[in-house]
Amino acid sequence: MKGILLARVREFIRNPFTFLLFTGMSIVFAWVISSMNVGGGGGGLPVPVYVEEEADSYQSSLEQQEAFQFYPVDKETLEAELREGEADTGVILYENRFDILVGVESPNAGLIQQTVQKVYTTDIQETLIGDAADAAGMEADQAVSAYKETLSDGTFDLTVNSFSGEESWKYDDNVHRIGGFALFFAIYTIAYGVVKILTEKRMGVWDRIILSPVKKSEMYIANLLYSFIEGYLQILIIFSVFYFWRGITFNDQMIEILLMLIPYALAIVAMSILITALVKNVEQFNAAISIITVSLAMIGGAFWPLEIVSNPVLLFLAKLNPIKYGLDIIQGAAVYGYSFTELLQPISILTLMAVLFTGIGIHLMEKRHI
Amino acid sequence: MLELVDISKRFKKIEAVKSLNMFIEQGEIVGLLGPNGAGKSTAISILSTLIEPTQGDVRFLKESVIKKPAPLRKAIGVVPQEIALYPQLSTEENLLFFGRIYRLKGSKLKQRVNEILELIGLTEKRKALVDSFSGGMKRRLNIGVAMLHNPQILIMDEPTVGIDPQSRSYILETVKRLNKEHQMTVVYTSHYMEEVDYLCDRIYIMDQGNLIASGTKEEIKQILSSENTISIQADRWNSKFIAQLKGHESITKVHVEGDEITLITPKEVNLFSEIISMTEEYGIALRSLHVKSPTLEDVFLHLTGRALRD
Ligand SMILES: Nc1ncnc2c1ncn2[C@@H]1O[C@H](COP(=O)(O)OP(=O)(O)OP(=O)(O)O)[C@@H](O)[C@H]1O
Ligand SMILES: [Mg+2]
16 A cells, blocks of 8 residues: 555646646636735726816725725726726716716626715715804814714614624635635546546556455555545645745634545545546547536636525535535635634535445446446 | 466447456466457556556456556566557657666666667667657567566567568567566467467467467467368369358358468268269369368367458
8 A cells, every 4th residue: 555655646646747736726716806806905806987176085995805806097097998898887086076987887886886985975974964063163073973872773673694603694705716616626636636547447456456355445545545644735835825924814724624624525525436436538538527527616616606596406406516625625714713622514525425425436436347 | 476366458339358267376488379359458558557447356466456456567567559659759768768667777777788788689770769760669679668667577468460571570579588587477469360379388379259268379270170170272162062062061160361261070980982073073173172181270170160360
């Protein structure tokens, strides 16, 4: 078994390019997409804004909005960006009114309008209250802050419940992207590791090992263990890169998250062995793995948060999907601050998948490929 | 020593081997000859316990090995038809890997690797990656790997397919030497009858899953003792001429290959003058016409009506 692992490591050193490619892609994808959000402080879709001189105060209020990332440009740039499709929607702020410019019809235009409208209404209201207070001989600032206080206390108590039933839905774009892409690309690395069993069977190396005193269980364990290590190493590298380089702390839970992702990597190894057992050859495997991985990632929420999905079929499929549970672990720990015990459910499901798929996979493989 | 008893193997629709009986004695080189798809590899895989037969038994030293393959597995070295090596590893790394899985370690492993490198003539290439090798070098290493644990019996499946003549004769010489000097028992599969003719003491000939002849070379060639094998050579053939040969009542088999036609006829009829007058009639420029001593190829032709290498 040591021999088999050693051979794998040697092969890896000779040819680490697939591994590096997938690791690099995860990092680049997660970084490029999340870096779009970094500059403006807030997250959200970037929207160009041209500000007329008297409208500066609206601009600063707008920049505090979270849903969109408003960035100032001059008028020509704004028009050019809309014309060339760099931005779908732009905003021009005047003293008493604003214009929404729509370059490409998109559902965001309405939302942007509402957001800007709100800022105007609030600001104008505050100015009016201030003026009124002045006229009545009161301290304008006090009146405004008293008004704000009443507003934030709220007339109604409104609670929003989410999937966990405890807290409202929170979302951290960076954590989601990093987690999503790390889990997604790890599937490729692991699957290409596991399918070596099939390659070796076809090359005849497997037969040679069968004739040797090495036990079959050792052959499987060595191969699966190696694939696990390679995939897990990739996840580790990706998380570490963002931790040390981009300063993303994962809520100070990185080690815990990584430990809790071990069952995820094992479940993917198991899924790969099951697919390996079901296909006829490596070409079929490659085709199957591309389709399956991309669908798993889409259904499991690796590319966008599952919370925006409402189709019951898709949500049901997500329940069978290791990526969903992997993301539950990452988000649970990094965003909600859940502990190990609170995440026991996704961890156990992944462990169960690992055991079940490995069992069925090896059983089928032994039956079919003779 | 090693026996196949009434072996059949069926893959879904194809019956790859049909009631095959075979035995191999200590110290001999046994040939297994047959065209593509004859069932040679299947027979070899059953012999080396890699696939289970649908029917029949495999016995090593009189014990069935189908359920208990360990003793036989220890005794055999198998050279598969494919190149079963790690292409991304070097010669030496491949040998070390396969040595280790046979539980060889340390200086013993190193020494054995050196011996094998010497034997297959790849000492100079020990650091080179298998991927960069010519077909011949890969084949030699493919054999070397099977010999690491010093097997009693070497089972080779078409070890010379697709390689240059030098490597081929190197391999043939090596096999012969191993047998002479180390009394190694060899099962040699091929569809080249010259190789089998040169190496083997006894031969099994298979076609379409059936064993069609077996015995020593002399015994097999005896099959043709009541017949003559006639070879005709000319620059160009005429289809009418060939048709007439095929229709001739005293000619049992006609095989055309390039500029040579091989005929099989009963010993008692003499067709020479008739053939000469036929060539004149069709304007064929005859280069030679003679009776050959039969080859294994002719035996195959006689038994199946087809050439070994179609
Ligand atoms: N695993 C398998 N599944 C289905 N059919 C098979 C399998 N292995 C071999 N066959 C079929 O059995 C027949 C005999 O194949 P085999 O490989 O034993 O022939 P061979 O004599 O070794 O031929 P070659 O010279 O091409 O190596 C062929 O028709 C082949 O297609
Ligand atoms: Mg074969």
